[in-house]
Amino acid sequence: MSFPVRAITLDLDDTVWPIAPVMVRAERVLADWLREHAPRTAERWPLPKMRELRDAVAAEHPDLAHDFPRQRLIALPEWASAKTVLAFVSMRSEVQTQDAVDAARAAGKRVGTTRMLPDYSDLEVREWRVEDELEESGQMFLQPPAEAPVIPNDEIDLVIVPALAADDRGYRIGYGKGYYDRLLPKLTRAFRAAVIFDFEVVAEVPEQPYDTPVDVVITDIRELRRA
Numbered sequence: 001m002s003f004p005v006r007a008i009t010l011d012l013d014d015t016v017w018p019i020a021p022v023m024v025r026a027e028r029v030l031a032d033w034l035r036e037h038a039p040r041t042a043e044r045w046p047l048p049k050m051r052e053l054r055d056a057v058a059a060e061h062p063d064l065a066h067d068f069p070r071q072r073l074i075a076l077p078e079w080a081s082a083k084t085v086l087a088f089v090s091m092r093s094e095v096q097t098q099d100a101v102d103a104a105r106a107a108g109k110r111v112g113t114t115r116m117l118p119d120y121s122d123l124e125v126r127e128w129r130v131e132d133e134l135e136e137s138g139q140m141f142l143q144p145p146a147e148a149p150v151i152p153n154d155e156i157d158l159v160i161v162p163a164l165a166a167d168d169r170g171y172r173i174g175y176g177k178g179y180y181d182r183l184l185p186k187l188t189r190a191f192r193a194a195v196i197f198d199f200e201v202v203a204e205v206p207e208q209p210y211d212t213p214v215d216v217v218i219t220d221i222r223e224l225r226r227a
Helices: 019-037 038-042 047-060 063-073 077-081 097-104 179-186
Strands: 085-086 110-116 123-127 158-163 193-194 216-218 223-225
Touching: 019 038, 047 179, 063 077, 063 097, 063 193, 063 216, 085 097, 097 110, 158 223
Parallel strands: 085 110, 085 158, 158 193, 193 216
Antiparallel strands: 110 123, 216 223
């Protein structure tokens, strides 16, 4: 029996179910097929060698590591339903958020980011418009200009949270000034998603009474939802 293939869907590494057993089985099926239909290829590329090649490609193209968290982020049901998204402007070696911002705009979502108050005491949320040129905040991150419209805290549906490290309970380590720990409780309706690289996941972050956990930690390898 034959039928046209109209669509193929792939799970984004443990987003819906554990993908490791599926990948192992898929590799074995591929190896069996190659041995039967392309024995010379199978001889040249046995499973261990194919895995080494895959790891080498990942090492040679580290930029792909930024794309995987973005793919998991935009696959979240909370992302699909969000009308207003708050994103941080990536700095230094953080996971890059620009692709997620572009995806949000393409989907018709309103995008905001943080701006320092004039006295540097706290953050507020302003619209991050395409036409705006971001400016230095004085705190080592870029921010919208002063004329960018304010977004009320209760209108934010999803917030992308920066972190230096996080654990599977949703607790995170920030940059030490507590700006997001003070901001997150004010975002009363927002789903909180931290995006980091998987090597930044730690066994346990020592939480303080004022720490606010996120709802999910998204990495280039997996998604860790808070129980």
